[in-house]
Amino acid sequence: xxxxxxxxxxxxxxxxxxxxxxxxxxxxxxxxxxxxxxxxxxxxxxxxxxxxxxxxxxxxxxxxxxxxxxxxxxxxxxxxxxxxxxxxxxxxxxxxxxxxxxxxxxxxxxxxxxxxxxxxxxxxxxxxxxxxxxxxxxxxxxxxxxxxxxxxxxxxxxxxxxxxxxxxxxxxxxxxxxxxxxxxxxxxxxxxxxxxxxxxxxxxxxxxxxxxxxxxxxxxxxxxxxxxxxxxxxxxxxxxxxxxxxxxxxxxxxxxxxxxxxxxxxxxxxxxxxxxxxxxxxxxxxxxxxxxxxxxxxxxxxxxxxxxxxxxxxxxxxxxxxxxxxxxxxxxxxxxxxxxxxxxxxxxxxxxxxxxxxxxxxxxxxxxxxxxxxxxxxxxxxxxxxxxxxxxxxxxxxxxxxxxxxxxxxxxxxxxxxxxxxxxxxxxxxxxxxxxxxxxxxxxxxxxxxxxxxxxxxxxxxxxxxxxxxxxxxxxxxxxxxxxxxxxxxxxxxxxxxxxxxxxxxxxxxxxxxxxxxxxxxxxxxxxxxxxxxxxxxxxxxxxxxxxxxxxxxxxxxxxxxxxxxxxxxxxxxxxxxxxxxxxxxxxxxxxxxxxxxxxxxxxx
Amino acid sequence: xxxxxxxxxxxxxxxxxxxxxxxxxxxxxxxxxxxxxxxxxxxxxxxxxxxxxxxxxxxxxxxxxxxxxxxxxxxxxxxxxxxxxxxxxxxxxxxxxxxxxxxxxxxxxxxxxxxxxxxxxxxxxxxxxxxxxxxxxxxxxxxxxxxxxxxxxxxxxxxxxxxxxxxxxxxxxxxxxxxxxxxxxxxxxxxxxxxxxxxxxxxxxxxxxxxxxxxxxxxxxxxxxxxx
Numbered sequence: 001x002x003x004x005x006x007x008x009x010x011x012x013x014x015x016x017x018x019x020x021x022x023x024x025x026x027x028x029x030x031x032x033x034x035x036x037x038x039x040x041x042x043x044x045x046x047x048x049x050x051x052x053x054x055x056x057x058x059x060x061x062x063x064x065x066x067x068x069x070x071x072x073x074x075x076x077x078x079x080x081x082x083x084x085x086x087x088x089x090x091x092x093x094x095x096x097x098x099x100x101x102x103x104x105x106x107x108x109x110x111x112x113x114x115x116x117x118x119x120x121x122x123x124x125x126x127x128x129x130x131x132x133x134x135x136x137x138x139x140x141x142x143x144x145x146x147x148x149x150x151x152x153x154x155x156x157x158x159x160x161x162x163x164x165x166x167x168x169x170x171x172x173x174x175x176x177x178x179x180x181x182x183x184x185x186x187x188x189x190x191x192x193x194x195x196x197x198x199x200x201x202x203x204x205x206x207x208x209x210x211x212x213x214x215x216x217x218x219x220x221x222x223x224x225x226x227x228x229x230x231x232x233x234x235x236x237x238x239x240x241x242x243x244x245x246x247x248x249x250x251x252x253x254x255x256x257x258x259x260x261x262x263x264x265x266x267x268x269x270x271x272x273x274x275x276x277x278x279x280x281x282x283x284x285x286x287x288x289x290x291x292x293x294x295x296x297x298x299x300x301x302x303x304x305x306x307x308x309x310x311x312x313x314x315x316x317x318x319x320x321x322x323x324x325x326x327x328x329x330x331x332x333x334x335x336x337x338x339x340x341x342x343x344x345x346x347x348x349x350x351x352x353x354x355x356x357x358x359x360x361x362x363x364x365x366x367x368x369x370x371x372x373x374x375x376x377x378x379x380x381x382x383x384x385x386x387x388x389x390x391x392x393x394x395x396x397x398x399x400x401x402x403x404x405x406x407x408x409x410x411x412x413x414x415x416x417x418x419x420x421x422x423x424x425x426x427x428x429x430x431x432x433x434x435x436x437x438x439x440x441x442x443x444x445x446x447x448x449x450x451x452x453x454x455x456x457x458x459x460x461x462x463x464x465x466x467x468x469x470x471x472x473x474x475x476x477x478x479x480x481x482x483x484x485x486x487x488x489x490x491x492x493x494x495x496x497x498x499x500x501x502x503x504x505x506x507x508x509x510x511x512x513x514x515x516x517x518x519x520x521x522x523x524x525x526x527x528x529x530x531x532x533x534x535x536x537x538x539x540x541x542x543x544x545x546x547x548x549x550x551x552x553x554x555x556x557x558x559x560x561x562x563x564x565x566x567x568x569x570x571x572x573x574x575x576x577x578x579x580x581x582x583x584x585x586x587x588x589x590x591x592x593x594x595x596x597x598x599x600x601x602x603x604x605x
Numbered sequence: 606x607x608x609x610x611x612x613x614x615x616x617x618x619x620x621x622x623x624x625x626x627x628x629x630x631x632x633x634x635x636x637x638x639x640x641x642x643x644x645x646x647x648x649x650x651x652x653x654x655x656x657x658x659x660x661x662x663x664x665x666x667x668x669x670x671x672x673x674x675x676x677x678x679x680x681x682x683x684x685x686x687x688x689x690x691x692x693x694x695x696x697x698x699x700x701x702x703x704x705x706x707x708x709x710x711x712x713x714x715x716x717x718x719x720x721x722x723x724x725x726x727x728x729x730x731x732x733x734x735x736x737x738x739x740x741x742x743x744x745x746x747x748x749x750x751x752x753x754x755x756x757x758x759x760x761x762x763x764x765x766x767x768x769x770x771x772x773x774x775x776x777x778x779x780x781x782x783x784x785x786x787x788x789x790x791x792x793x794x795x796x797x798x799x800x801x802x803x804x805x806x807x808x809x810x811x812x813x814x815x816x817x818x819x820x821x822x823x824x825x826x827x828x829x830x831x832x833x
Contacts, residue, residue, distance in 0.1 A: 297694050473706050480692040480703045487690035487744075490652045491751055492678035492707040 015249020106581020390511020
């Protein structure tokens with residue numbers, strides 16, 4: 001009984017901090033209609049800043065808290081709103097998502113530059129204080145957290161229901177254009193909501209530091225937890241969001257208390273937010289088909305079959321020549337770039353043509369890699385098996401996830417990546433927690449040079465296949481479903497099966513690339529496929545161009561070069577990541593990416 | 606086609622309230638009413654894009670209320686959209702081919718269909734670049750590509766000039782002569798009164814009256830709904 005009380009209090013405290021973070025997310029989203037994937041990252045950077053002021057520079061805790069939450073965080077929110085998000089008003093969900101991922105990756109890069117990895121203990125608030133409730137001790141920090149949650153809830157309630165600004169904000173949620181006609185300035189409200197949202201992310205992040213430790217990725221991924229809570233309130237209702245957050249806190253706390261402490265269950269606990277995310281998504285009603293308005297986009301020109309064949313032949317000739325002249329380490333790196341290019345081809349199909357943004361594509365690479373590694377044969381069938389298993393997993397995920405669209409879907413893929421990372425890839429059936437697997441290369445393709453040629457052949461075949469799809473019936477249908485699912489449905493197209501099919505096909509391509517990746521590396525581990533690797537993948541896809549095979553090739557090479565540049569110029573490592581984020585946030589509007597500039601330079605007409 | 610006691614609620618608002626009406630093969634059925642009368646919502650219900658809160662949709666006497674939009678399309682239902690839903694990234698020709706593909710009809714019919722609605726010259730244009738009137742005709746060509754038995758047209762003439770509207774009226778008569786049932790939601794009263802065999806009048810979600818164009822024209826409630 002005492003234990004139950006203690007864990008309940010602990011759960012409510014954690015839930016209270018989640019609620020603070022989640023309410024910021026809801027406020028920003030409902031007012032500006034931009035879902036801030038970087039919400040957790042803002043909280044992370046601000047928590048580091050708090051550490052800098054309170055622990056490193058010796059400011060009193062209350063002053064540091066005030067400076068960060070009351071000054072730096074809102075100012076930063078305003079900056080992001082002004083220079084990134086405002087330009088994206090009314091843009092498709094995919095665009096704002098990519099910009100948000102760009103901000104996220106950029107912030108992590110910045111944090112790593114400013115605060116290089118080391119242990120950074122943060123003193124809890126009111127350390128000397130605490131009360132006993134029955135047998136359980138409630139620390140001063142816990143009390144502060146609960147007080148903050150109550151204050152935030154009350155403050156937001158008063159703001160939204162008792163002030164003119166709040167009324168205007170609620171009007172903006174329903175129809176910004178209409179609200180504008182009544183003399184409300186949506187941009188000013190959106191800026192305000194970003195300022196408050198960032199402050200809440202910072203407050204939540206700082207309150208959670210004694211619980212989750214100061215860590216770049218863990219705190220950034222708080223966005224999944226916050227999102228799950230916000231989803232309980234359908235990204236709109238603050239009371240439901242608070243309820244969701246408290247519920248999540250309790251579930252996690254009880255999980256710590258009552259689940260066995262074996263390896264699997266420890267991983268399971270970490271996956272709880274992602275798991276609940278799926279539960280909530282499944283409970284949501286199927287999103288209705290959007291009706292109204294012409295959607296169109298200009299892709300880069302699609303080459304005909306002959307040009308495709310010629311280009312593929314030239315590409316293979318170049319790869320073959322390179323394989324003959326370069327030494328093994330270089331060939332290995334080039335092969336890696338081509339394999340990444342193949343992963344990006346899966347995104348050309350899914351994101352470029354199908355308009356579905358997936359934040360979990362690299363996880364399918366992991367599935368393919370595990371399959372090939374576990375089979376352990378040097379027969380070419382292993383690669384196909386990897387593709388088949390990844391495709392099957394893709395279809396399995398797509399069935400529930402594709403009930404929802406756009407933003408919800410993209411975040412569901414993020415939740416999926418987290419689940420796979422914690423529950424499957426790190427489990428004994430895959431790699432094991434810190435384990436790795438040896439992978440034999442295909443018979444006769446033992447050298448790095450041969451691996452390069454093999455990767456080149458696969459890329460050329462898959463690339464030609466993707467283009468054939470684009471030119472043919474399936475490609476037209478894919479684009480039609482992207483532009484207007486409602487019209488497709490009334491023309492007799494089964495929208496759902498098209499979506500599931502293309503998701504599975506794209507997962508299969510990623511799985512095929514995963515098999516190549518595993519054989520190229522010869523040793524693979526779960527850490528190669530962690531959730532976080534998905535984000536640079538999406539950014540490079542968009543920067544290089546997600547609508548063309550050339551873009552995939554370029555993106556693959558860039559993706560391969562990034563760690564090389566980072567290890568070659570350690571001082572620049574973080575700066576590169578920041579640049580990557582900035583480039584993605586800037587380029588998000590043009591999905592044709594860098595290669596469309598190259599194409600334009602090629603054919604000036 | 607028959608709509609039987611259909612009600613659609615959005616929260617507390619009743620957009621369509623217990624409406625029963627029918628449309629016959631070989632005839633143009635008009636569906637008129639002021640904005641917000643529930644005409645487009647009714648089209649959404651008939652095509653299966655929206656589930657009604659109550660009531661049934663019958664095709665040739667069979668209840669299709671539980672069927673999805675793509676299944677109804679295969680039973681011969683097609684529509685155009687008031688707020689355009691062309692595939693903006695595809696060419697005009699490809700728009701029609703997507704519809705032909707879905708019914709396993711040969712792609713060469715696309716040119717024929719585009720000529721029929723008078724869009725031959727637009728065939729290779731990207732669909733989000735054509736003028737509104739042309740986009741409406743494209744939606745018609747695309748709907749015809751599924752060879753529908755029931756064709757629902759949502760304000761097809763807005764964006765057309767007088768001459769194009771007359772040509773459109775002639776096309777409607779051709780379509781019904783082929784034995785199709787056409788339902789026309791339209792604000793152009795000349796077109797409605799000139800083309801329709803029967804007219805249903807909706808107001809605030811309820812069926813106000815049904816009858817021939819002449820009967821409807823002389824109905825007091827109709828004048829009131831439109832003017833008052």
